[in-house]
Amino acid sequence: MLVHPLKIVAGLFAAGMLACAPAHAAHAKATASLNNIQFYLTDLDLTDNISPSITFSAKDAGGSFFFSSGEPSPVDFLQGYGAISRIVPNGGVSVSNTPASMYAEAHAATVPAILGVGSSAYQFSRFILSPSTRLTFSAQADAFIDKDGIEKAVSSAGINGDFSTSINGVAGSEVFSMKLISTQGQHSQLLQGSFDTGAAIGTGRLYASASVALSQYIVEPPSPVPEPATYAMLAAGLLVIGAARRKARKA
Structure with missing residues (x-):
């Protein structure tokens, strides 16, 4: 079964538009x-008469x-x-x-x-920490x-x-x-x-x-400008449209 030329053109143009669309903004x-x-300090030995302490040297x-x-x-x-x-x-x-x-x-x-x-x-x-102390x-x-x-x-x-x-x-x-x-x-x-x-x-x-x-x-960031291959794809689509219209006028 042959695909209608206009369907081919639609696909070509859709691909071309996607290629031209800018990348999603991250x-x-x-x-x-x-x-x-x-x-905080905890006294680990309540019988040594040493109060928990800490001294900061720097x-x-x-x-x-x-x-x-x-x-x-x-x-x-x-x-x-x-x-x-x-x-x-x-x-x-x-x-x-x-x-x-x-x-x-x-x-x-x-x-x-x-x-x-x-x-x-x-x-x-x-710091320097006193004996029998938990820091x-x-x-x-x-x-x-x-x-x-x-x-x-x-x-x-x-x-x-x-x-x-x-x-x-x-x-x-x-x-x-x-x-x-x-x-x-x-x-x-x-x-x-x-x-x-x-x-x-x-x-x-x-x-x-x-x-x-x-x-x-990203070494090669995506460009919103169409590549040469995209231009060729769009041109091919235009040729198919032109041929389809000429055939329709002759019929």
Whole structure:
């Protein structure tokens, strides 16, 4: 059974129009946060007459972000606690940091062929812990990703620490690490870790961070301008229409 020429033309034009249509505008948003960042001490020996205590020997906090869409982009830094942000034509980045919370965000309203975005915040401290004491470090973590048409997007928030003691020449060490990661949707979790000292003091480090990243890399981005093959397809369709009309006039 032969296919009617006009049906062939319809198919040719449909294919041509699809080839000419622009690509779907991609978008993405990523956020990461830690809230209620805190620590508390527990007395493990109520008979030793030693009150639980912690002494911080060093503290540091900050953040950074960048937004690049193909051209080199400078990195903006946050020194200490505070907040910074940057708005660009097709998106933006921001980061904030306080003693009890941190937040990182990146979003792209339209995604170019090449895109690299990152935003992060951190807190770091060194400490000395009294004997017979438990240190508990915790934070409420939230990680969110909403993406459509972008290659990679990730959001993460976490806490970790390391701890060491020495009793009668015997060294001991402990480590904890907890992280919440999202590559799509909203996720929340209470993160918590702890260290215990024995009869001697202990030393350690605590670290908290929140970060997001978006990336896209397409070697040959789709073009809204028809390719030569598309022009040939449309021309063939016009020839079929012309032939069909001439045949109709002769009939």
